[in-house]
Each structure stands twice: as structure tokens, then as C-alpha cells.
Amino acid sequence: MKITVVGAGAVGATTADNIIRRELAEEVVLLDIKEGVAEGKSLDMYQTAALLGFNTRPIGSTNDYEKTKGSDVVVITSGLPRKPGMTREELIGINAGIVKSVTENILKYSPKAIILVVSNPMDTMTYLALRESGIPKKRIIGMGGALDSARFKTYLALEMNVSPNDIHGMVIGGHGDTTMIPLTRLATYNGIPVSRFIAADKLEKVAADTMVGGATLTKLIGTSAWYAPGAASAMIVESIVRNQRRIVPCSVMLNGEYGQKDICMGVPVVIGKGGWEKIINLRLSDAEKAAFAKSADAVRSMNAALDA
Numbered sequence: 637m638k639i640t641v642v643g644a645g646a647v648g649a650t651t652a653d654n655i656i657r658r659e660l661a662e663e664v665v666l667l668d669i670k671e672g673v674a675e676g677k678s679l680d681m682y683q684t685a686a687l688l689g690f691n692t693r694p695i696g697s698t699n700d701y702e703k704t705k706g707s708d709v710v711v712i713t714s715g716l717p718r719k720p721g722m723t724r725e726e727l728i729g730i731n732a733g734i735v736k737s738v739t740e741n742i743l744k745y746s747p748k749a750i751i752l753v754v755s756n757p758m759d760t761m762t763y764l765a766l767r768e769s770g771i772p773k774k775r776i777i778g779m780g781g782a783l784d785s786a787r788f789k790t791y792l793a794l795e796m797n798v799s800p801n802d803i804h805g806m807v808i809g810g811h812g813d814t815t816m817i818p819l820t821r822l823a824t825y826n827g828i829p830v831s832r833f834i835a836a837d838k839l840e841k842v843a844a845d846t847m848v849g850g851a852t853l854t855k856l857i858g859t860s861a862w863y864a865p866g867a868a869s870a871m872i873v874e875s876i877v878r879n880q881r882r883i884v885p886c887s888v889m890l891n892g893e894y895g896q897k898d899i900c901m902g903v904p905v906v907i908g909k910g911g912w913e914k915i916i917n918l919r920l921s922d923a924e925k926a927a928f929a930k931s932a933d934a935v936r937s938m939n940a941a942l943d944a
């Protein structure tokens with residue numbers, strides 16, 4: 637098994653670090669355009685092997701795609717992160733060009749790879765990678781809902797003063813400050829609806845905090861987050877390489893599911909060795925359906941900006 641992570645910045649390096657520590661592949665290639673950075677970070681990571689006991693070999697590359705040849709899974713994190721006060725959508729101008737060229741280069745050397753898109757605005761970048769590559773849709777997955785759901789569970793756990801590990805919940809829709817949909821109605825504390833433990837107004841605040849989870853961190857840190865994004869990306873990679881068939885909300889191409897077509901958006905999917913294997917069709921309430929349709933309108937207008 638060989639995995640490539642493109643972009644050796646905050647998210648890419650953290651993703652690679654999580655993948656390596658869990659020995660998800662024999663080789664992990666980290667690639668960046670900045671001279672020496674991927675090589676340096678890979679060597680730094682490899683020097684933790686003697687301390688942590690893993691056997692995966694990280695390999696750095698300054699824009700040499702030959703080194704990525706034959707990758708089974710590729711994570712694309714290259715691109716600008718937002719600064720405080722910005723939306724993810726404002727990154728489209730620069731990141732679209734980066735994601736397009738990276739996808740082309742990757743597929744030249746790894747035509748069978750499953751691609752996990754992380755760069756923002758993620759739903760549109762996922763759509764772009766699929767449209768430009770023309771590879772089977774099940775091999776292109778956008779990472780957003782895994783992270784948003786982790787944030788949702790964390791805020792629920794903090795509100796209830798319980799372990800996040802006992803909370804189940806999903807965030808679907810677009811990966812944007814106003815487009816994501818935390819499914820409070822379906823969230824549970826070990827199977828028990830969280831509404832039994834949290835008052836309605838508090839639950840609404842948890843949902844609102846989840847939606848601006850990325851913006852809150854960006855304001856605090858000065859750039860966007862990387863620990864949870866890296867862990868979320870590695871979790872999806874693990875479900876692919878170990879064929880765990882976990883249900884994870886991911887941005888995938890819809891063809892009539894959830895009432896939408898020709899758009900990549902976050903819905904629960906089964907993730908296994910073939911990529912996303914099937915979409916789980918949730919029975920949404922009327923309000924949730926309306927929120928999904930509104931979210932789709934926003935994502936669709938962002939996709940239209942690709943051709944503007």
C-alpha cells in the first residue's frame with residue numbers, strides 16, 4: 637500500500653503524521669512545491685519511528701510526481717488556507733488552479749488512485765477534481781463532514797460533560813459556515829437522543845457553534861485548523877485501506893440522492909476499499925430537507941464560479 641499526501645503544510649503534514657503512526661501503508665509520500673519542505677517534514681516524521689515504533693516510511697518530494705507513482709490513495713491538501721474574517725469560498729480563485737493541476741499530475745502517475753480532496757472550498761474542489769479527471773465518481777471523496785461531525789460531537793460532549801466517544805452524530809450538507817447541517821434530531825448519547833439531556837436552546841447553540849467551528853479556530857489561531865482536519869482525513873484513509881466500511885459524511889457526487897444532481901455535497905457514505913461504496917439515504921424531516929436544498933443552492937452557485 638502506498639499513500640501520497642499533496643501539500644506539506646499544516647493539514648497535509650498532520651494527515652501524513654496520523655497515517656504513518658497508524659501504519660496505514662508501507663510508504664507515505666509527502667509532496668509540496670516549496671523546495672525542501674516535504675523532504676524536511678518527512679525526515680522529521682521518520683525520526684519519530686525510533687520513538688513511537690512504527691514501520692511506515694515517509695518520503696518527501698519537491699514537486700516530483702514520479703515519486704508518487706503507483707499510489708493507492710492520494711490526499712490533496714495543497715492550497716491556501718483562510719485568514720480570520722474570510723470565508724472558505726473566497727479561496728476558490730487560487731485553489732481551483734492548484735487542485736486542477738495537482739489532480740492531473742497525480743493521475744498521470746497513479747491512474748487508479750482513490751482521491752481525498754481537502755483543499756477549500758472543499759465541495760467545489762471535489763466537484764472540480766471529478767469533472768476534470770473524469771475518473772469513476774466513487775474514487776473521489778471530499779473531506780468535510782468527518783471533521784464537522786467531530787466538532788459537533790465535541791460541542792455536544794462539552795455541553796453534556798460526557799466523553800465525545802459516547803456521542804454519535806453527523807453533519808451533512810456543504811462544508812461552509814452557513815451551508816452545513818448538524819443533524820441534532822438524530823444525535824445520540826450511546827443511542828439515547830441527546831435532546832433528553834440538552835435543552836432545545838442549548839442544542840441550537842451547539843449546532844450554531846458547530847457551523848462556525850472552522851471560523852472560530854481561524855480567529856483564535858490566525859490561520860485555519862489542522863489537528864482535527866488531519867485526524868479526520870486519516871480516519872477516512874484508514875476506512876479505505878483497511879476496508880472498514882465505516883459510515884462517514886463525505887462530499888460525493890449526487891445523482892438524484894437527497895433530491896440533487898450534478899453536485900458534490902456531504903451525505904453519509906460507506907467508505908471502503910473502492911472509495912465511497914454507497915450513499916445512506918437518511919429520512920430527513922421537512923426542515924432538514926429544506927436546509928439541504930438551500931445548502932445545495934449555495935454550493936451550486938460556487939461551482940458555477942469555476943466557469944466564470
Ligand SMILES: NC(=O)C1=CN([C@@H]2O[C@H](COP(=O)(O)OP(=O)(O)OC[C@H]3O[C@@H](n4cnc5c(N)ncnc54)[C@H](O)[C@@H]3O)[C@@H](O)[C@H]2O)C=CC1
Nearest residue numbers: 643645646647668669714715716717754755756758779865
Ligand atoms: N476540508 C476541510 O475540512 C479542511 C480544509 N482545509 C483546507 O486545506 C488547505 C490547506 O490548509 P493548510 O495545510 O492549513 O495550509 P498551508 O498553507 O499550511 O499548506 C498548504 C500547502 O500547500 C502547498 N502548495 C500550494 N500549491 C501547491 C501545489 N501546486 N502543489 C503542491 N503543494 C502546493 C503550499 O506550499 C503549502 O505548503 C486549505 O485550502 C484549507 O482551507 C483546512 C482544514 C480543513
Ligand SMILES: O=C([O-])CC(=O)C(=O)O
Nearest residue numbers: 718724756850851860861
Ligand atoms: O475553516 C477553514 O477554513 C478550514 C476548514 O475547512 C475547517 O477547519 O473546517
